[in-house]
Amino acid sequence: MREMVRAWVRDARHLVVLTGAGMSAESGVPTFRDAQTGLWARFNPQDLATEAAFRAHPQRVWEWYAHRREALAGVVPNAGHRALAAFAQQHPGRLTLVTQNVDGLHQRAGNTDALALHGSIAEDQWLDAPRACCQGENIEPGHPPHCSVCGNLRRPAVVWFGENLPVDALASAEDAVRHADLMLVVGTSGEVYPAAGLAFTAHQCGARVVVVNPEPTPLDAVAEHCLREPAAVCLPALLA
């Protein structure tokens, strides 16, 4: 089955790859819906990744992100990230890489034009529209960085539930899947929209969809093949 998908990759005029947290699992980054460890075991990540959670418990949510940023400082792109970057370099214009991941590992591997649908954990932004006073940041123990005049908080520049995705990145991703002949859906549970919907759009527009995931997902319904393998093993073999 892998050989057949390899041939599809070879023959594809335009390939879209959509990645999720499983893409980075072999780099040592926990997937989003994995059991959390230690301090965070009692919180559901889905309950932390909202604006309402941040407004209610800013320090708790800020610390969750600080903890994840620290963990990311010690990880590196894996063989799957590197295979995608090498493919993009060797086949200019044939690959559109769309990622839900905020960890920056695709970009660090060399896919600097990856469409990051859920933002970047490395960056911050103001929670509320900044006023003239929101110039510097006041750092006080026990609080997220904030404006010392009006109290506006800094927050991670990621997309939380109920927030719109970056308009340009989503439009480019939708355009790419409409014109793709092959889409690889790698390491995502397919539970979060609109990202998951891209696989259905690709299928409706005539692209072959291949899922790379050790576990079943709802997106298997539109897949011609499901490769039940880890991304860092499967992608180097498919893209070489």
Ligand code: BJW
């Ligand atoms: C491996 C592996 C290995 C393990 N190799 N694989 C339509 C229908 C229903 C609901 C909605 C809808 N449209 C919108 C919604 C609402 C909502 C949503 O989807 N809710 C569902 C949960 C029900 N969507 C939104 O709110 C989005 N915004 C939006 O739609 O705006 C319009 C709007 C505005 C106002 C009101 C309503 C709508 C925003 C979604 C933002 C998601 N943000 C997060 C957090 C980012 C910041 C952070 O990291 O903290 O993004 S949530 C989280 O889920 C994160 C991820 O990017 C995202 C997807 O998770 P992912 O990547 O799939 O990870 P996992 O853990 O779920 O799965 C890992 C997979 O890897 C598993 O399958 C493993 O088997 C596999 N795996 N090892 C390969 N080695």
